[in-house]
Amino acid sequence: MRRFSKEELRHYNGLDGMPAYVAYQGKVYDVSGSFLWQQGLHQATHAAGSDLTAALKQAPHGAELLLRFPIVGILDPNG
Amino acid sequence: MAQVTREMVERAGVNVDQLVELLIKNAAAELTTYYYYTILRVNLIGLQGEGLKEIAETARIEDRNHFEALVPRIYELGGKLPQDMKAFHDISACPPAVLPKDPTDVKAMLTVLVEAERCAVRGYTHICNLTAGKDHRTYDLALAILNEEIEHESWFSEFLGEGPSGHFLRRGETSPFVSKFLK
Ligand code: HEM
Ligand SMILES: [Fe+2]
Ligand SMILES: [Fe+2]
Numbered sequence: 520m521r522r523f524s525k526e527e528l529r530h531y532n533g534l535d536g537m538p539a540y541v542a543y544q545g546k547v548y549d550v551s552g553s554f555l556w557q558q559g560l561h562q563a564t565h566a567a568g569s570d571l572t573a574a575l576k577q578a579p580h581g582a583e584l585l586l587r588f589p590i591v592g593i594l595d596p597n598g
Numbered sequence: 599m600a601q602v603t604r605e606m607v608e609r610a611g612v613n614v615d616q617l618v619e620l621l622i623k624n625a626a627a628e629l630t631t632y633y634y635y636t637i638l639r640v641n642l643i644g645l646q647g648e649g650l651k652e653i654a655e656t657a658r659i660e661d662r663n664h665f666e667a668l669v670p671r672i673y674e675l676g677g678k679l680p681q682d683m684k685a686f687h688d689i690s691a692c693p694p695a696v697l698p699k700d701p702t703d704v705k706a707m708l709t710v711l712v713e714a715e716r717c718a719v720r721g722y723t724h725i726c727n728l729t730a731g732k733d734h735r736t737y738d739l740a741l742a743i744l745n746e747e748i749e750h751e752s753w754f755s756e757f758l759g760e761g762p763s764g765h766f767l768r769r770g771e772t773s774p775f776v777s778k779f780l781k
Binding site for chain 1 (some may be wrong): 619620623684686689690691692693694720721724725727
């Protein structure tokens with residue numbers, strides 16, 4: 520499975536034709552197909568291309584909505 | 599824009615631009631849901647569908663009321679609706695409540711309806727959390743809408759066999775909570 524550094528993940532921000540990836544608990548999910556992640560932006564508060572593990576705690580939903588999306592890799596814990 | 603109104607909310611520590619964007623997204627969800635529910639409602643026919651028509655209609659009218667009630671708050675806080683209605687549709691806080699391929703599949707119809715309501719319950723809970731004790735007017739409005747969204751969720755969830763919700767369909771006027779914002 521592909522490993523993403525934080526820096527690499529940053530490019531997958533859903534803009535300029537790039538897919539929208541978000542990291543959660545060490546896994547990288549592809550949310551490009553979601554209506555709610557168009558241009559890599561979610562609910563005016565979150566952007567793709569980053570680790571949103573902490574952010575999900577403030578969300579009005581749990582991880583179950585994210586786990587339905589395909590996993591494309593893992594986030595390198597060393598950077 | 600109502601200048602001091604906005605300033606009070608800013609000084610309470612709310613990110614007003616972000617809040618306004620959320621209000622616009624939820625207004626878009628309301629108006630698009632009103633549209634999609636129109637199609638769902640006309641397709642709720644036959645022995646099973648007919649029983650849902652009434653609550654779908656009430657939920658539809660109340661969502662239009664929610665749109666109407668949100669718009670003044672958006673402008674008070676310095677926001678505005680997009681010029682382009684297609685753009686407005688696409689920034690909705692909730693996915694489109696599209697008619698299922700087989701509209702005679704009542705379970706599929708109910709699933710679309712209940713998911714739309716659940717999305718709304720999440721959205722307004724979040725707005726209440728952001729504004730509680732800080733932006734009293736937006737909080738009051740979001741709470742009023744939330745009260746109605748919870749009823750909508752309850753009505754549909756009972757039909758999905760999720761157990762009793764303690765609610766009865768609306769009697770009398772629509773929007774018992776939001777109507778004060780519509781006068
Ligand atoms: C303030 C934070 C957030 C808010 C207000 C928010 C709000 C929402 C809402 C209202 C929905 C629709 C739910 C439904 O249909 O019932 C949703 C879906 C979703 N959210 Fe969030 N969310 C937030 C944070 C996050 C974070 C941090 C992530 C990722 C880690 C995330 C990932 C998702 C996903 C994947 C979906 C499902 C999209 C789909 O099915 O197309 N959300 N969110
Ligand atoms: Fe609504
Ligand atoms: Fe609703």
